[in-house]
Amino acid sequence: MxxxxxxxxxxxxxxxxxxxxxxxxxxxxxxxxxxEQETYKLKARFDEVAGLRRxxxxxxxxxxxxxxxxxxxDIAYGEAIVTLEIDGKPGELSIDTGAKILTEGILGARYxxxxxxxxxxxxxxxxxxxxxxxALVLENLIGDFVTRMGAS
Amino acid sequence: MDQDSLIEISGLRFSRGDRxxxxxxxxxxxxxxxxxxxxxxxxxxxxxxxxxxxxxKPDAGEVLVGGYDVCRLSRGELFELRKDIGMLxxxxxxxxxxxxxxxxxFPLREHTELEESAIRDLVLMKxxxxxxxxxxxxxxxxxxxxxxxxVALARAIALDPALIMYDEPFTGQDPIAMxxxxxxxxxxxxxxxxxxxxxxxxxxxxxxxxxxxFLLADGxxxxxxxPQSLREHPAQDVQQFMHGExxxxxxxxxxxxxxxxxxxxxxx
Amino acid sequence: xxxxxxxxxxxxxxTGFSNLGRATVLWARAMWGLPRxxxxxxxxxxxYQVGVQSIMIIVLSAFAIGAVLSxxxxxxxxxxxxxxxxxxGLALVLLRELGPVVTGLLFAGRAGSAITAEIGLMKTxxxxxxxxMMGVDPLxxxxxxxxxxxxxxxxxLTLIFNAIxxxxxxxxxxxWLGADEGSFWSGMQNAVDIWNDFGKxxxxxxxxxxxxxxxxxxxxxxxxxxxxxxSAATTRTVVLSSIAILATDFVLTLGMYGNFGS
Numbered sequence: 247m248x249x250x251x252x253x254x255x256x257x258x259x260x261x262x263x264x265x266x267x268x269x270x271x272x273x274x275x276x277x278x279x280x281x282e283q284e285t286y287k288l289k290a291r292f293d294e295v296a297g298l299r300r301x302x303x304x305x306x307x308x309x310x311x312x313x314x315x316x317x318x319x320d321i322a323y324g325e326a327i328v329t330l331e332i333d334g335k336p337g338e339l340s341i342d343t344g345a346k347i348l349t350e351g352i353l354g355a356r357y358x359x360x361x362x363x364x365x366x367x368x369x370x371x372x373x374x375x376x377x378x379x380x381a382l383v384l385e386n387l388i389g390d391f392v393t394r395m396g397a398s
Numbered sequence: 399m400d401q402d403s404l405i406e407i408s409g410l411r412f413s414r415g416d417r418x419x420x421x422x423x424x425x426x427x428x429x430x431x432x433x434x435x436x437x438x439x440x441x442x443x444x445x446x447x448x449x450x451x452x453x454x455k456p457d458a459g460e461v462l463v464g465g466y467d468v469c470r471l472s473r474g475e476l477f478e479l480r481k482d483i484g485m486l487x488x489x490x491x492x493x494x495x496x497x498x499x500x501x502x503x504f505p506l507r508e509h510t511e512l513e514e515s516a517i518r519d520l521v522l523m524k525x526x527x528x529x530x531x532x533x534x535x536x537x538x539x540x541x542x543x544x545x546x547x548x549v550a551l552a553r554a555i556a557l558d559p560a561l562i563m564y565d566e567p568f569t570g571q572d573p574i575a576m577x578x579x580x581x582x583x584x585x586x587x588x589x590x591x592x593x594x595x596x597x598x599x600x601x602x603x604x605x606x607x608x609x610x611x612f613l614l615a616d617g618x619x620x621x622x623x624x625p626q627s628l629r630e631h632p633a634q635d636v637q638q639f640m641h642g643e644x645x646x647x648x649x650x651x652x653x654x655x656x657x658x659x660x661x662x663x664x665x666x
Numbered sequence: 667x668x669x670x671x672x673x674x675x676x677x678x679x680x681t682g683f684s685n686l687g688r689a690t691v692l693w694a695r696a697m698w699g700l701p702r703x704x705x706x707x708x709x710x711x712x713x714y715q716v717g718v719q720s721i722m723i724i725v726l727s728a729f730a731i732g733a734v735l736s737x738x739x740x741x742x743x744x745x746x747x748x749x750x751x752x753x754x755g756l757a758l759v760l761l762r763e764l765g766p767v768v769t770g771l772l773f774a775g776r777a778g779s780a781i782t783a784e785i786g787l788m789k790t791x792x793x794x795x796x797x798x799m800m801g802v803d804p805l806x807x808x809x810x811x812x813x814x815x816x817x818x819x820x821x822x823l824t825l826i827f828n829a830i831x832x833x834x835x836x837x838x839x840x841x842w843l844g845a846d847e848g849s850f851w852s853g854m855q856n857a858v859d860i861w862n863d864f865g866k867x868x869x870x871x872x873x874x875x876x877x878x879x880x881x882x883x884x885x886x887x888x889x890x891x892x893x894x895x896x897s898a899a900t901t902r903t904v905v906l907s908s909i910a911i912l913a914t915d916f917v918l919t920l921g922m923y924g925n926f927g928s
Contacts, residue, residue, distance in 0.1 A: 249707075249711075252710060252711055252714040253710055255714060255718045256710050256713045256714050256717070256718060258718075259713065259714075259717050259718045259721065259822065260713075260822065262721075262826055263821075263822035263823070263825045263826055264825075265829075266825040266826045266828065266829035266830075267825045269829050270761070270825065270828055270829055270832075270864055271860060271864065273851065273855075274757050274761070274828075274832060274854055274855070274858055274864070275855065275858045275859065275860040275863070275864050276854070276855025276856065276858065277860050300859075301856060301859065302856065303852075303856055310852075313856075355853075355856065355857070448795075451799050453795060453798060453799065473803075477798075477801045477802075477803060478801065479801075480798070480799055480800065480801035481800075481801040483799065484800075485796065485799040485800075487792040487795065487796050488792070489791050489792050491791055491792035491793050491795065491796035492793075493793055493797075494787075494788075494791070494793070504800070504802075505800045505801070505802070508800070508801070508802045508807075509801060509802075550796075553800075557800075
């Protein structure tokens with residue numbers, strides 16, 4: 247009898263820990279199990295991605311539509327290649343869609359904002375977005391400003 | 399040593415730190431009899447049992463138990479040998495988290511593949527032998543000292559060992575419990591043909607039960623023989639111990655300065 | 667004077683090394699050849715003693731720590747108008763550092779000391795010797811299940827600690843102070859990486875579990891078999907475990923996050 251209470255409470259202990267693990271994985275780390283969410287990948291080349299991290303959100307008009315899957319560097323061109331994972335099926339974003347690296351608030355995290363274009367032709371999975379605007383780097387802005395002041 | 403002996407010890411030396419406990423001991427414990435190791439407190443009698451059980455390694459010498467040298471056995475072989483040895487500890491050493499029944503069943507469960515019903519029969523048989531069949535569901539904390547020792551005895555004989563070692567079995571027992579233990583030890587030895595080795599400094603009880611007595615003092619074996627011959631032993635130190643005289647070769651006083659000088663100091 | 671001091675220092679150092687050596691040998695010998703199926707019952711019992719019995723203190727502390735962290739983050743972040751990032755700070759601090767470390771410290775105090783006292787008492791009352799004399803190795807029968815139970819229980823307790831602490835943070839940050847619940851969770855989910863934050867934190871918990879149970883078992887087994895000896899060993903378990911956890915945590919953090927890459 248006593249042994250059974252012990253077994254049951256140890257079982258409950260392990261079960262509670264598993265529930266906690268699932269909670270931490272799904273609700274806290276944002277991993278989605280099972281839910282077969284369809285996604286496809288796009289690429290975008292940026293001249294500057296400072297502050298952008300993997301898993302940063304990708305949004306259209308402030309609404310999440312995907313996330314950053316990977317960030318690579320193309321040393322020859324001095325550019326960053328960002329792989330975007332977009333929810334849903336390809337065929338909704340036109341080929342002249344633009345991508346911009348934005349910041350949430352003043353100190354917030356970097357994310358990518360997409361601006362759909364008007365072309366008839368649509369982006370297919372694996373295509374590269376060409377209309378991009380990289381991250382603003384404060385030092386470069388100040389540098390520009392100072393040179394211009396000096397020139398005028 | 400012409401008789402058949404179960405344990406043979408030769409040239410045993412052991413020291414703890416700077417203190418020499420055994421300084422060359424030779425003895426042979428005969429099979430099937432009750433032997434007692436006696437001596438003043440602190441002569442390492444318990445240590446001797448632990449050496450025989452292979453728990454403590456001596457500095458030098460040979461300890462043969464049933465023909466095996468316990469000092470040279472591997473850990474696995476030693477544990478194998480110990481299944482044939484029962485030991486009754488001074489504190490009884492019952493497992494406090496198990497009932498009396500489970501305590502006695504412990505060696506059976508660990509070392510045999512018996513069915514639960516067979517284990518139950520054996521445990522009840524052993525408990526019956528020590529008169530505690532009715533106490534099987536008690537926990538060790540509910541037992542008196544004498545009962546705990548009897549349970550420990552039942553546990554020690556669970557596997558029908560060839561040798562039982564008793565470490566100070568009589569200390570702290572009331573007269574009745576003592577009488578029960580004495581008759582139990584005698585019965586175990588006669589009925590089951592078990593070799594018994596007991597360590598004690600209770601002369602009366604030991605003399606009444608033992609076939610042989612080995613007397614240790616100052617790291618040496620000073621006398622051995624049957625109780626009668628030891629009582630009539632000519633040596634003074636043997637006499638002092640056997641008759642419990644307060645002063646003699648073992649002085650009453652711990653080594654000290656002259657009493658007068660110590661008390662009155664420099665004022666004299 | 668100086669020579670005497672140096673001599674004592676040398677002796678202390680050698681004693682330390684010899685203790686470490688013996689503890690390592692003990693650990694290796696106890697873990698050798700395990701687990702066997704017959705030991706599942708023993709392990710369950712120890713999981714109860716070590717794990718289940720610690721849940722209460724873990725849950726209460728976790729809730730309190732989560733609540734107070736949330737309060738601090740909220741008041742500080744509100745200065746920058748970033749109070750919606752409470753969830754991010756809370757989750758990262760808990761998963762990476764506080765979860766494993768605080769659970770480890772509480773575990774050392776609750777379960778580690780109990781293990782030491784129990785084994786020390788078994789040694790003092792000759793239960794370990796009598797077991798050995800019955801041909802049952804106390805290293806396998808008594809020490810090993812406690813080592814395994816500690817190793818398994820601490821990560822499980824850390825999971826529970828983290829979940830409850832985040833819950834405490836939600837109660838204070840969202841329901842009481844009024845941070846936006848949507849961005850609380852989404853900010854958390856965007857910032858927390860399953861491996862880099864959650865996984866590495868659990869590795870820490872596993873390491874601490876090994877350390878605490880190792881220290882507790884060795885101190886009990888090595889305790890001087892007297893009442894004073896057991897109490898000294900119990901104190902040593904808590905002190906050494908705490909130092910070991912904090913020092914190891916620093917080393918692990920350095921190794922895991924030291925290059926500050928993502």
